[in-house]
Amino acid sequence: MHCARIRTALSARLDGEELPPGLTDRRLDCHLSGCADCRHWQARARALTADIGRAAAHTERDTASVDALLAGLRSRAALD
Numbered sequence: 001m002h003c004a005r006i007r008t009a010l011s012a013r014l015d016g017e018e019l020p021p022g023l024t025d026r027r028l029d030c031h032l033s034g035c036a037d038c039r040h041w042q043a044r045a046r047a048l049t050a051d052i053g054r055a056a057a058h059t060e061r062d063t064a065s066v067d068a069l070l071a072g073l074r075s076r077a078a079l080d
């Protein structure tokens with residue numbers, strides 16, 4: 001199981017979206033228990049999601065800028 005696929009699913013789970021086909025909560029948690037990199041990634045993604053929630057509260061009327069912020073944060077998170 002590639003970490004990239006796991007992280008896509010973790011991101012979906014954090015957003016309350018459906019998991020990609022073939023992945024389950026159990027599978028994610030099983031991978032996390034054996035992969036420190038993905039555990040760190042999830043912790044960071046969770047912190048980003050909290051930041052985005054705060055930013056969204058401040059820019060409620062401007063959803064386009066929230067989307068841009070989200071895309072920027074996500075691509076930064078994916079790069080490192």
Ligand SMILES: [Zn+2]
Pocket residue numbers: 002003006031035037038
């Ligand atoms: Zn991993």
